Amino acid sequence: DAKTTQPPSMDCAEGRAANLPCNHSTISGNEYVYWYRQIHSQGPQYIIHGLKNNETNEMASLIITEDRKSSTLILPHATLRDTAVYYCIVRAYTGANSKLTFGKGITLSVRP
Amino acid sequence: NAGVTQTPKFQVLKTGQSMTLQCAQDMNHEYMSWYRQDPGMGLRLIHYSVGAGITDQGEVPNGYNVSRSTTEDFPLRLLSAAPSQTSVYFCASSRDRGWNSPLHFGNGTRLTVT
Numbered sequence: 001d002a003k004t005t006q007p008p009s010m011d012c013a014e015g016r017a018a019n020l021p022c023n024h025s026t027i028s029g030n031e032y033v034y035w036y037r038q039i040h041s042q043g044p045q046y047i048i049h050g051l052k053n054n055e056t057n058e059m060a061s062l063i064i065t066e067d068r069k070s071s072t073l074i075l076p077h078a079t080l081r082d083t084a085v086y087y088c089i090v091r092a093y094t095g096a097n098s099k100l101t102f103g104k105g106i107t108l109s110v111r112p
Numbered sequence: 113n114a115g116v117t118q119t120p121k122f123q124v125l126k127t128g129q130s131m132t133l134q135c136a137q138d139m140n141h142e143y144m145s146w147y148r149q150d151p152g153m154g155l156r157l158i159h160y161s162v163g164a165g166i167t168d169q170g171e172v173p174n175g176y177n178v179s180r181s182t183t184e185d186f187p188l189r190l191l192s193a194a195p196s197q198t199s200v201y202f203c204a205s206s207r208d209r210g211w212n213s214p215l216h217f218g219n220g221t222r223l224t225v226t
Contacts, residue, residue, distance in 0.1 A: 032211050043116075043202050043217030044155070051212075091211055102154040 004088045004103060011109040018075040020106055022088030025069040031090045033064060035073045038105070039084040047073065049091075078110045114138055118203050118218035125193040125225045133188040133221050135203030143206045143213070144186040145170070146178065148199040149220075155202065161186055162209055193225045 005023040012018040024033060032051050036044040048055055048062045050071075055062045061074040075082055087105040119134045137144065145160035157170030161180040175197060177189040186205075190197060201221045206213040 030211065034214065041200065041220065041222075043118075043204075043219045044215075046214040046216060049212075049214055104154070 004090060006086075006088055006103070006106040008104070009107040009109070011111055012078050014080060014110055014112050015077055018078040018082065018108055018110070020073040020075075020086050020088075020108065021070065022072070023070045024088070024090050027068050027090055033062070033068075033071050034089045034091050035060070035062065035086060036089065036102070037082075037084040037086045039081075044087065044102070047086075075108075078108075080110050080112065082108060083110045084108060116203055116205055116216055116218035118201075118221050120221060121219070122222045123224070125190075125223065127193060127195060127225060129193050130189070130191050131193065133190075133201055133203075133223070135186045135188065135218060136184050137186075137203075137205040137216070138184065139205065139207075139216070140183060141205035141207055141216075142183070143209045144180065145204050145215070146176070146186070146188045147202045147204065148172065149202060150199050158188065158201075190223075193223075195225045197223065198225045199223060 032049050034049040035047040037047055038044045048057055048060050050062045050064055052064055064071045085105040085107050087102045116137045142163050146158040147155040149155050156172050158172055158176050159170055159178040161167045164180050164183050167178050167180050180186050203218045204215040206215045
């Protein structure tokens with residue numbers, strides 16, 4: 001499985017854009033990049049995913065570099081409710097399993 | 113559309129007791145799975161199912177049983193609880209197990225075994 005590397009934490013001001021980086025230098029050609037977040041002790045929440053093109057939905061934008069070795073999750077107007085742990089994951093399969101290795105993620109703190 | 117619903121939210125068991133953690137989804141998803149989350153360990157896959165009547169083991173299946181008699185439900189059974197099974201358990205589902213199919217998680221069951 002491709003591994004991902006994220007800084008442990010970052011903060012941003014409420015109303016500003018939050019840009020969360022992720023490195024996945026060993027990603028293979030048919031592996032998708034997924035972003036989830038976990039608020040307090042709730043279940044992980046799906047945010048967005050992509051293969052090689054940039055993606056946008058109602059929650060966020062995902063920018064994937066042309067070589068696919070890194071990506072950035074953008075929350076365009078961060079709010080206090082966006083304070084959470086954000087996980088960047090490469091979804092791979094081992095045999096018939098769907099393994100999701102979450103790692104430690106990045107803790108985003110949104111300040112008033 | 114409730115998504116993935118897990119019950120109970122909290123449970124305390126004594127060593128050796130049995131119980132079933134319930135998971136139901138209303139999205140007609142084919143794929144369902146159970147994870148446990150422990151401090152410093154991330155999320156680890158226990159069991160999964162690619163459709164009704166089909167189940168298979170994940171990374172940490174010992175001590176747990178599952179069955180999938182309907183598309184909607186995927187219960188997780190602990191036959192004889194042990195303190196090592198103290199954890200937060202998450203059920204997740206996706207449309208299928210394709211790489212372009214996001215997982216949707218429930219809000220978890222917090223289990224303590226004394």
